[in-house]
Amino acid sequence: xxxxxxxxxxxxxxxxxxxxxxxxxxxxxxxxxxxxxxxxxxxxxxxxxxxxxxxxxxxxxxxxxxxxxxxxxxxxxxxxxxxxxxxxxxxxxxxxxxxxxxxxxxxxxxxxxxxxxxxxxxxxxxxxxxxxxxxxxxxxxxxxxxxxxxxxxxxxxxxxxxxxxxxxxxxxxxxxxxxxxxxxxxxxxxxxxxxxxxxxxxxxxxxxxxxxxxxxxxxxxxxxxxxxxxxxxxxxxxxxxxxxxxxxxxxxxxxxxxxxxxxxxxxxxxxxxxxxxxxxxxxxxxxxxxxxxx
Numbered sequence: 001x002x003x004x005x006x007x008x009x010x011x012x013x014x015x016x017x018x019x020x021x022x023x024x025x026x027x028x029x030x031x032x033x034x035x036x037x038x039x040x041x042x043x044x045x046x047x048x049x050x051x052x053x054x055x056x057x058x059x060x061x062x063x064x065x066x067x068x069x070x071x072x073x074x075x076x077x078x079x080x081x082x083x084x085x086x087x088x089x090x091x092x093x094x095x096x097x098x099x100x101x102x103x104x105x106x107x108x109x110x111x112x113x114x115x116x117x118x119x120x121x122x123x124x125x126x127x128x129x130x131x132x133x134x135x136x137x138x139x140x141x142x143x144x145x146x147x148x149x150x151x152x153x154x155x156x157x158x159x160x161x162x163x164x165x166x167x168x169x170x171x172x173x174x175x176x177x178x179x180x181x182x183x184x185x186x187x188x189x190x191x192x193x194x195x196x197x198x199x200x201x202x203x204x205x206x207x208x209x210x211x212x213x214x215x216x217x218x219x220x221x222x223x224x225x226x227x228x229x230x231x232x233x234x235x236x237x238x239x240x241x242x243x244x245x246x247x248x249x250x251x252x253x254x255x256x257x258x259x260x261x262x263x264x265x266x267x268x269x270x271x272x273x274x275x276x277x278x279x280x281x282x283x284x285x286x287x288x289x290x291x292x293x294x
Contacts (some may be wrong), residue, residue, distance in 0.1 A: 040122035041082035081189025116151035165200030
């Protein structure tokens with residue numbers, strides 16, 4: 001069967017799950033602006049998958065958070081092989097933002113979730129994706145909680161660096177490494193998604209060693225000749241074995257490289273050179289992935 005690639009149109013899920021997005025909005029108000037948000041779902045193997053949706057703009061913080069939780073509790077994406085990470089009984093009790101620390105209190109349904117790491121990663125990734133939020137504290141019934149059952153992740157100091165699909169268990173290595181999200185292709189229900197895994201690389205490695213480690217996880221055929229960082233732009237010199245007939249590299253491979261390497265600290269953009277010439281197909285701002293096109 002031919003694989004269907006999910007590189008999406010955004011009007012999309014507004015039709016499929018619009019009732020969840022606009023549930024708290026006045027029906028008489030016309031929506032003039034939307035913006036793209038990334039929410040987290042999981043596949044049948046419990047791998048977390050970031051999915052981009054169009055939602056309302058100009059929402060105040062608490063309403064925005066409540067709508068995100070509602071969406072991530074929805075089962076409307078099952079046709080695309082995606083399932084909710086968050087239990088339908090989970091409720092947001094309160095939201096407070098102070099000094100870039102976001103504190104969100106949930107009901108005690110959070111205790112009953114068996115896949116604690118997945119729900120912590122999903123909540124952290126989504127709720128720290130605000131410009132004004134540097135840290136997240138999760139409470140239950142308004143009280144601080146150190147850990148959830150079946151998890152060793154502290155809930156009082158969560159940051160975006162926690163990542164998604166983080167399988168690192170060696171705690172001694174955590175303090176000697178930096179996290180990066182490395183993206184790979186995965187077929188789910190005949191659709192092709194970009195799915196990240198949080199990889200930890202040694203702080204003591206050189207920039208070139210760190211980059212080569214990441215590239216090797218994307219595709220073993222990528223041979224790095226040189227890497228340099230200037231003004232937050234990472235420039236790669238790669239072997240010519242990646243060139244296609246049009247003197248460019250495969251667009252999907254390019255996107256996986258860009259998405260993965262921009263998760264490094266201080267890297268905002270990536271240029272790819274082969275034989276001294278840039279082989280980028282598109283600007284980084286044009287890369288959109290895991291949209292669902294109906």
